[in-house]
Amino acid sequence: MTRQLHLGGFQIASQVTHSHAAWRHPASEPDVFGPDHYQRVGRILERGKFDFVFFADLLAAPTRFGGLDEALSRGTQASATIDPAFAAATIAAVTRHLGVAITKSTTYFHPYEVARIFASLDHISKGRAAWNVVTSLSQAEALNFGVAEHLEHDQRYERAQEFLEATSELWDSWAPDALVRDKDSGVFADPSKVRAVDHEGEFFRTKGPLNVPRSPQGRPVLIQAGSSPRGRDFAARWAEAIFEIDPTPEGRRAYYDDIKSRASDFGRDPEQIKIFPAVLPFIGETESIAREKQAFHNELADPVSGLITLSVHTDHDFSTHDLDEPVDHIDVPGSQGLFDVARRLSERDSLTLRDVGKLYAQGVMLPQFVGTAADVADQLQEAVEGGEADGWMISAANTPGAFNDFVDQVVPELQRRGAFREEYTGTTLRDHLGLDDVPVGREAIAAD
Numbered sequence: 001m002t003r004q005l006h007l008g009g010f011q012i013a014s015q016v017t018h019s020h021a022a023w024r025h026p027a028s029e030p031d032v033f034g035p036d037h038y039q040r041v042g043r044i045l046e047r048g049k050f051d052f053v054f055f056a057d058l059l060a061a062p063t064r065f066g067g068l069d070e071a072l073s074r075g076t077q078a079s080a081t082i083d084p085a086f087a088a089a090t091i092a093a094v095t096r097h098l099g100v101a102i103t104k105s106t107t108y109f110h111p112y113e114v115a116r117i118f119a120s121l122d123h124i125s126k127g128r129a130a131w132n133v134v135t136s137l138s139q140a141e142a143l144n145f146g147v148a149e150h151l152e153h154d155q156r157y158e159r160a161q162e163f164l165e166a167t168s169e170l171w172d173s174w175a176p177d178a179l180v181r182d183k184d185s186g187v188f189a190d191p192s193k194v195r196a197v198d199h200e201g202e203f204f205r206t207k208g209p210l211n212v213p214r215s216p217q218g219r220p221v222l223i224q225a226g227s228s229p230r231g232r233d234f235a236a237r238w239a240e241a242i243f244e245i246d247p248t249p250e251g252r253r254a255y256y257d258d259i260k261s262r263a264s265d266f267g268r269d270p271e272q273i274k275i276f277p278a279v280l281p282f283i284g285e286t287e288s289i290a291r292e293k294q295a296f297h298n299e300l301a302d303p304v305s306g307l308i309t310l311s312v313h314t315d316h317d318f319s320t321h322d323l324d325e326p327v328d329h330i331d332v333p334g335s336q337g338l339f340d341v342a343r344r345l346s347e348r349d350s351l352t353l354r355d356v357g358k359l360y361a362q363g364v365m366l367p368q369f370v371g372t373a374a375d376v377a378d379q380l381q382e383a384v385e386g387g388e389a390d391g392w393m394i395s396a397a398n399t400p401g402a403f404n405d406f407v408d409q410v411v412p413e414l415q416r417r418g419a420f421r422e423e424y425t426g427t428t429l430r431d432h433l434g435l436d437d438v439p440v441g442r443e444a445i446a447a448d
């Protein structure tokens, strides 16, 4: 039987996506700070029956590459971006089925604040919220929150673990039937069904209860993107969807097998974690039209802008290097996973730092699937049938133009093959992803 795949639409609430060229592309809308753009994106993705729109987020402008000026003038990722919660809420207001996923950091926020944001987004969207749980990347983010030193890698995951426990307790502080709303008797809520949580841990204290009633999904769908062994364990334990970047089928297959087996080790059903690698598609009526679109976009990508983001991801100042040198001798303190991918590619294709910067600017090393709708559908489907993915995160080379191409051409092709839904069959994001309902009570909180 043909396997059905899932689809997420990748966004950053800003002028760029993975593609640093996106804002300069003629098919991109210039105003990305008002509501119209996001509502348009949401309507397109819902027309395409996508599972969700997904907003990545960073909490600092990029300063790691010799300061901020280069990033601002080039419009690099995170140089100008609004809080994704508002972009998601405005999309939820004009759609009825599309899930809305946003990123919030466990390193720089407090569990009470984040529990409240997601319970609220889940109410406002009637059960379509998801949280991309991140541990944050950079020293610049630490400084913005008044913290002198970015927490060490494994400490960040310790904190994230306790953060998830505390937010789960808060979401669980209201029983599903606590709201009475009886106008005749004047009873609004049943106090016996709302309780304090009295969480006192190593990193956080929160008394509770949450002052938001239990939301339609009980808690948001949990998304994560961990690439280190510690990050993978965290994802295998908590995540219900995983966002991954890997440009090769072998890399994606290895990651898929690894996460599913770690999930089994934690006593979870591996089917309850959906893995979404990201892809940048270029679609044309003929293959040569698609190749032209790809070449036009890739040519617009500015290698320095790519190196600015690479500097953020790896916490290393690439402005101190000669652009024509190879990268294999460079050691970085930040994200090892992403730099390993860059190293693998540069060894395979003898790339210089400038080439790596260009690749990063074209799409943070996402694979590019290029061709007719049938060609692109073939690649998406083969990966799902071949054990690399449960679905795909579609990243747009321009917005909203590339989403229109995908929804008008590739989605009908996948539907014709029985590989993608014709209609939504449920109303919540958990329904779309085929996830079990969240249990009510203490068992909702993963035990140590």
Ligand SMILES: Cc1cc2nc3c(=O)[nH]c(=O)nc-3n(C[C@H](O)[C@H](O)[C@H](O)COP(=O)(O)O)c2cc1C
Binding pocket: 055, 056, 057, 058, 059, 103, 105, 133, 134, 135, 136, 137, 225, 226, 227, 228, 229, 230, 231, 232, 243, 244, 245, 335, 336, 337
């Ligand atoms: C595919 C991918 C997407 C990520 N997206 C974000 C993001 O939007 N915001 C953020 O602060 N961190 C993001 N991260 C960083 C992770 O949350 C994490 O801090 C980082 O990858 C270090 O953990 P690791 O060593 O387990 O990979 C992302 C990481 C990966 C691999």
